[in-house]
Amino acid sequence: SKVMFSSTQTASTVFRSVENDNSSLMYFNLSSSLPFDNYSSSTQPEAMEEENPLFSNLDLFLFTLIAGLIIYWFMSRKKAEPIPEFKKLDQPAPSTQETSFIEKMKKTGRNIVVFYGSQTGTGEEFANRLSKDAQRYGMKGMAADPEEYDMSELSRLAEIGNSLAIFCMATYGEGDPTDNAQDFYDWLQETDGQLDGVNYTVFALGNKTYEHYNAMGAYVDKRLEELGAKRVFDLGMGDDDGNLEEDFVTWREQFWPAMCEHFGVEASGEDSSVRQYELKEHNDINMNKVYTGELGRLKSFETQKPPFDAKNPFLAPVTVNRKLNKAGDRHLMLHFLDELVYESGDHVAVYPTNDTVIVNRLGQILGVDLDSVISLNNLDEESNKKHPFPCPTTYRTALTHYLDIIHPPRTNVLYELAQYATDLKDQENMRKMASSAPEGKALYQSFVLEDNRNILAILEDLPSLRPPIDHLCELMPRLQARYYSIASSSKVHPNSIHICAVLVEYTTKTGRLTKGVATTWLKNKLVADNAHKSTVPMYIRKSQFRLPFKASNPVIMVGPGTGIAPFMGFIQERGWLKEQGKEVGETVLYCGCRHKEEDYLYQEELEEAEKTGVITKLNVAFSRDQEQKVYVQHLLRTNKVDLWRQIHTDNAHIYICGDARNMARDVQTAFYEIAEELGGMTRTQATDYIKKLMTKGRYSQDVWS
Numbered sequence: 001s002k003v004m005f006s007s008t009q010t011a012s013t014v015f016r017s018v019e020n021d022n023s024s025l026m027y028f029n030l031s032s033s034l035p036f037d038n039y040s041s042s043t044q045p046e047a048m049e050e051e052n053p054l055f056s057n058l059d060l061f062l063f064t065l066i067a068g069l070i071i072y073w074f075m076s077r078k079k080a081e082p083i084p085e086f087k088k089l090d091q092p093a094p095s096t097q098e099t100s101f102i103e104k105m106k107k108t109g110r111n112i113v114v115f116y117g118s119q120t121g122t123g124e125e126f127a128n129r130l131s132k133d134a135q136r137y138g139m140k141g142m143a144a145d146p147e148e149y150d151m152s153e154l155s156r157l158a159e160i161g162n163s164l165a166i167f168c169m170a171t172y173g174e175g176d177p178t179d180n181a182q183d184f185y186d187w188l189q190e191t192d193g194q195l196d197g198v199n200y201t202v203f204a205l206g207n208k209t210y211e212h213y214n215a216m217g218a219y220v221d222k223r224l225e226e227l228g229a230k231r232v233f234d235l236g237m238g239d240d241d242g243n244l245e246e247d248f249v250t251w252r253e254q255f256w257p258a259m260c261e262h263f264g265v266e267a268s269g270e271d272s273s274v275r276q277y278e279l280k281e282h283n284d285i286n287m288n289k290v291y292t293g294e295l296g297r298l299k300s301f302e303t304q305k306p307p308f309d310a311k312n313p314f315l316a317p318v319t320v321n322r323k324l325n326k327a328g329d330r331h332l333m334l335h336f337l338d339e340l341v342y343e344s345g346d347h348v349a350v351y352p353t354n355d356t357v358i359v360n361r362l363g364q365i366l367g368v369d370l371d372s373v374i375s376l377n378n379l380d381e382e383s384n385k386k387h388p389f390p391c392p393t394t395y396r397t398a399l400t401h402y403l404d405i406i407h408p409p410r411t412n413v414l415y416e417l418a419q420y421a422t423d424l425k426d427q428e429n430m431r432k433m434a435s436s437a438p439e440g441k442a443l444y445q446s447f448v449l450e451d452n453r454n455i456l457a458i459l460e461d462l463p464s465l466r467p468p469i470d471h472l473c474e475l476m477p478r479l480q481a482r483y484y485s486i487a488s489s490s491k492v493h494p495n496s497i498h499i500c501a502v503l504v505e506y507t508t509k510t511g512r513l514t515k516g517v518a519t520t521w522l523k524n525k526l527v528a529d530n531a532h533k534s535t536v537p538m539y540i541r542k543s544q545f546r547l548p549f550k551a552s553n554p555v556i557m558v559g560p561g562t563g564i565a566p567f568m569g570f571i572q573e574r575g576w577l578k579e580q581g582k583e584v585g586e587t588v589l590y591c592g593c594r595h596k597e598e599d600y601l602y603q604e605e606l607e608e609a610e611k612t613g614v615i616t617k618l619n620v621a622f623s624r625d626q627e628q629k630v631y632v633q634h635l636l637r638t639n640k641v642d643l644w645r646q647i648h649t650d651n652a653h654i655y656i657c658g659d660a661r662n663m664a665r666d667v668q669t670a671f672y673e674i675a676e677e678l679g680g681m682t683r684t685q686a687t688d689y690i691k692k693l694m695t696k697g698r699y700s701q702d703v704w705s
Helices: 057-076 101-108 122-136 151-159 179-190 215-226 244-263 356-366 395-402 411-420 424-433 438-450 455-461 469-475 517-523 561-579 603-611 632-638 640-649 663-679 683-695
Strands: 012-019 022-029 112-117 141-144 164-172 199-206 236-239 277-282 314-323 332-338 347-350 373-378 482-485 496-502 505-507 513-515 535-541 555-558 587-593 617-622 653-659 699-704
Touching (some): 101 151, 112 122, 112 179, 122 141, 122 164, 151 179, 164 215, 179 215, 199 244, 277 469, 356 455, 356 469, 373 469, 411 424, 411 438, 411 469, 424 438, 482 496, 482 561, 496 561, 513 517, 555 561, 555 640, 561 587, 587 632, 603 617, 617 632, 632 640, 653 663, 663 683, 663 699, 683 699
Parallel strands (some): 112 141, 112 164, 164 199, 199 236, 555 587, 587 617, 653 699
Antiparallel strands (some): 314 535, 332 496, 347 482, 347 535, 505 513
């Protein structure tokens, strides 16, 4: 579904429905003009001679009366009742939102504010944990989304005695701030205000496999100091490529004693669980007011309204679901979804649901009726976050749509749940795993992470642990959207979005079969010929991964495995440009798979594109079809002369997509070596050369770890 506005089309909305690949277009005019909008003096009949008027006085009176009655009817008719909206989880209705965090802190007696920049929810989770910690140290904290507050008031924090601002800042993309921290980042760059008297510390969340590791956290830490704020504890660096949870716990356990010393307070020694939400059961409620999986507005999946975004996803019908690979034990899928407006290189975010087998098993093991309607209401009435997920809803909906029950739980969850274990040894081990003691870290690493135990596995393996399901739901993190590079071009496929994904499925050390949440869910989204179509909640996330503005520039694309996805869109678009008569530069692709006869993705399409000249040169690395493994970086070195000409002389643009941990680094090293050998550079000069290409937008990466 998309909304189009043009000079020849007055606010017409175009909706497309796809069934068996037959398209139908329906136009709805949304013009709000009244019938009299075009009535003006230029359209009124000219007066006749005075002695022979066209209208008598009675005619004019009657006309005026009728016109008045019609206008009165338009003005006084009953307006359509608005569809009730769910208050966004992270912000209340605009009419009641307090944009001054200083005034809120003063009003509620808080002296610690924990701001978070979070894209996937981890930064927000850490912020909530730190704000709850404050109570154990004789202080009072609040977690805050910088997007909701006037951050220029940070200078006023010194008005509150013994105050502290903590920043849990994640880095997103190529060293960028998260979406909710963008305005704060812009303010930091532009402000010249002074933050004298403001105490702060920063914990950064990042991943070492990315070049701009923890760039946002490091920038906030440095910039606050430049503006005169006082750093009261060292910058914490969390690495998600290693053990982010361990990094956070270690930093946190050193941080709080330092704060006690700094502010001259003592820990209360209160280690009991602090509940954030209280349970309300609804025994007699109109089920039309109960959330069934919607992320924002109630009934938004029944009455779809643009714009579509993270809180209002579009329900896209699945029109194709086919296996891409010929053989082997892996399952690679291609999905076609009915469209939203997108460009080549964009990402599609999809909201999966958890496996019903696991949800039912959780209900069974905890002995609860999953269809009970409940609300979890924040005990802090001043908090902007009223519920941990849309409420009222059922336990079944919460566990299916809203909560992450598949990933291994973090240490704070184990700590909070330990009180419910009737076996004292289980209690001790769960609390030990939540500590920063070497023995506790090792136990958490082996029992939870290496054995890949999710919450269900922990409950099964610790039979004495049977917590109340409402507390379990309070502690579980939110189920996040999954992002996929779009594998199509809107120029060629304006009415569909293609997703290329590999099914995640493996057996853990405990013998349990673990399935990827999103890929298993996508695999089961079968194309239906009847009215009950399979749908996928989704929205488009814009990307900077774009073809060069000048089509005549050569492009070098490196994307092994499913990293080929965005390049299918690029190839389709370059082919479309050639058909339009545009001058198109060289289009070179380096891709790869394990075996040519098993998992060579898009083989027919790629070979046809090379045959027709859309792809100038197709380079495929079949890593395991020979004794010595061959990867894309090996093919780059083989073609080093052509590559250097394309890059150094012809201004080629380089694109890398796929694994960040190994492939992207190895490919970048190959480019360093080519620049050294053919450009006569040292390694330092070659590194600077590639970095300049990045700065100019000629070396782009869409990678993951």
